[in-house]
Amino acid sequence: MPIYTPSPPAALLTSSPIIPLITIALVIMASAQRAAAGRNQLLRVPPPIQRFKYSKRVVLKSILDREDKGLAVAGQRVVVGGWVKSRKERAEVDDAPIPTPPAEADDVLFGEVHVQYVPLLRPISGTPVGGGGGGAQTLAAKDKHIVIYLLINDGSCSSNLQLVMDSSMSIPGQVVTVGNSILVEGVLRRSWRGRRRVVELIVEKLLYVGAVDLKTYPLAKPQPSSLFLRDHPHLRPRFITIGTVARIRSNLTCACHAFFDDLGIIHVHMPIITSIATGTQSQRFQVTTLLNAADQGHVDLEVFKAAVQEKRSRIDKLRRGGNNKEALVAAEEDLEKSKELVRVLEQRQKTATVYVGEVKLSEDFFGRAVYLSTSAGLHLESYACALSGVYTIGPVFQADESRSTKKLAEMWMVEVELAFVELEDVMNCAEDLLHSLCYSLLATAGNDLKFASKQIDSDCIKRLQSITSRPFDRITYSKALDILNQVKDRSFLTEAVWGTKLSEEHERYLADDFFENPVIVYEFPKEIKPFYVRGNANLITASAFEIIAPKVGVLVRGSQKEERLDVISKRIGEVGLPHEQYDWYMDLCRYGSVQRSGFSLDLEKMVVMATGITDAEDAIPFPRARGNAKL
Template structure:
């Protein structure tokens, strides 16, 4: 018997750095915890819901004369008094006066001790979807303190079978409450049940207490581990690329400027473009930003002229810089305007030159691939885009890799293997969460994940994709299909959902719609780039074989009007010991969206940052 108890105790070993048992170790068992009946544990968590059941007072029944005596039990004075209150009130009224005396009102309300009760709490500690029922007697803790949603409790007790059959296989009969973290119900944002997930975005610090967001984070964690496992198991080295860079990896991205000059003095707050404008007002700049933003959005929707989009983005970025720095100047000197005399001197800045938050780490990774062979990185990337989107926010995490001595076909094969590995891993390790999302949001997500694992990805060229879409007669696309455009989400959805009915890898895109560093094909019109497109989620992976020819790379930089001095270090990789290389990048949040069935990227990021929104 002692050895059996020791085995059971080993199954519920407390967390190494505290004395509590994580609920997953109890509720995640195949028997739902039934094998742990009678085990004493300490659990901690937050109350999801609560119910209080009052205990009715016992009523004393007098036996009839001559009948056999009833079994006797102890009766408290309170219980006797409660059964005699109507009779006592009648005596008081009779003795207190009659018709010849004015009525004398006595206060007859008697404040009695509250009746004992039992509180049933649904407690979660975030380790799994399921919650544990914790039974607490009112003699142990005040129901008013422990019942509000969000209350934190630490309880010690024994695991028992529920008194009433229900969805719970086991419950904890609390014997001690070791800690209570009370909640102000009037101010606590999660007091209401089943809040829409969109309403939680303003409370990023509380939203992981919900079942939905907690499940997202556990799946995100599993996908993070799977990402590292895939690359570590396949001979890649993990390299951390810089968050602050002096290079725009794509050549035309909207970047965040990093500077320490703002706020130091009025003379150091002026933008580098000030010599082009005199006496401009902040209102005029804001109006210009709105107009230029509309132009950018129109060009993005049409995707018909990549060069015009690049120019418009550059112009918008320049105007944004002016407006941001003029706002900072006006905070110091209200009413001040830009003038020709004061221009930022970035040589006096922290890095002695203009720097940005990185939008991609692929260029930096290529320098390490040219020395170490196969490398990958996993970290945050930043884009200062001012429009709202369910697929993009200002800060997103990217998985990026580069492989030396590899070409386009190699990168496409690696991308397919990587995506299949992620789907298999999440099905093996997060079935509880996946079932939750299937019931709550998307009934097809299990089949969708399994189809990725079992499918053979269709590989088609961009030209083949355009030709297939042109032959569609039963569907009218918002953006006209013609060679040279960027394929929109509706085009990609139709390709994978209606034409090929499986994941598709599209390769050899027009060079005008892809970054400068991608290898130009022999036709001179396309580059060795590819996108991996899957049902519902659209494009999850973007990759390419990179241009290793010095002359061709220089030509591409000139064609796009990029400042070549920013890329001298990158050109050095082609000057000295060049090698054919390829790689790809994965928007990690898009993979999480695909796995969960959710639709807004802000719901799968712990603390989303988007235009006008950075609450904490």
């Protein structure tokens, strides 16, 4: 604290012979006060460690994630628990201070468990070790004993706590090995690990040991691969890397809720079972209680709908070409026939006598065809038209046949719908949300990000800092095509042409190489966006946008919704959708229609971008992908 030193009167400064004595006295007083303040700071007792509210246990995060790494709480008695990550043992001389073993190698990706097979199966007390000249001798003599060093982690943070315990501590019939759960009581003390000052726990009581059989324990295998871990999804969160990703995902979810809560935007729960199709996704998961494995006569209505979309795209190309009118007329006639067939099939599915293969839909649980939702957006709009601003966080599903490491069959989306909001407003909201999420991680998940930077992706922290450092660039879809078509130092597998979606390699170039930061692309061609996106006055483009981010590509998709009844009705017909299925949606335009906009954020991609993990299957607790639906 600052020390106030009074100034002597001006007269004394010029004439008094005692000036030197006064000056020296004041300097001595100030020095004494500073020394006393320093002693008080050193002697100040740190606040006690907070126990977990619902048990006597202290979570390791409250010890190891402090600014002082727990050194200030040395000497406190605590109860801690966790799972054993490694074990070492050493013979020590009685009455000698217990040393800390040499520092171990840092944890590595998917290889945090360090197994020492030889000592693990020996009993804790009376442990035999090999002696010279053959035979085994027991170091249970008076002059020596066995000291056991355990690293444990309880999942609350990425750091491990070292336990130091004597081999005489044991629970009958239990052996402390890698994979055990353990609950102990002891005293924290300072120690050295290499050149680093650390805190460790001297165990005084062994309260509980959860047994594990190393012969059958899947994770006893050193350095298991990510593929191996995905085969054991119920055990893989014990690996520090997966635990770190899970905590970062939790931080992002909480930050989303905080962001919207501060804005007064209301959280609502949306259904995941729906009878309507959303967006342009033609492959959906059907929900039924009437299964027949021998179904060979299944009529897949979605195949016919996909064919209609393909024929419509072909007609658009023929119209742009303008050279083959006969082919265009033939294609338009074929399209009308296909649309009529789809309408007939849809009508038959609603009758009591129609079967889909061997499934009689009228006898199904819902009495009609229903699917897992591919988006909550349309349902969410109905609440936005009453509550003004709403959001939801939940799963969506798509039967995507691609093998991309960024796509899953089950994904979690943050979806937002805002009334009285136009396109630019909702783009601002989406950008602010991304800035807020990155700020939150940098401010509150520092230790987990440091682990991710060290073990997963060395650029992850820099990437988050870059996102928060400046506004996102904004370009039109046409400008994006111009940038891609002017690239000379590389070639793309897919040509960037008007009317097509940007490919993953196009997205990577824009975000990772050209802008080196997220970029907002807007004003897409109307044909490649869903029917509910508001069309622009030029009748060519739509009021839609995408935020393309480094490492992951499209992270956010959004749009201004069509609020004009006549336009939305016409658009539904243009894309070949049955009006009766969307009559409820058109009610939002019939009764108190309002301008509204929204967007969705892919939570798995956000986790991938934040941590640098290479596969989206490792960004979600229980991944669902093509050929993988364990548990």
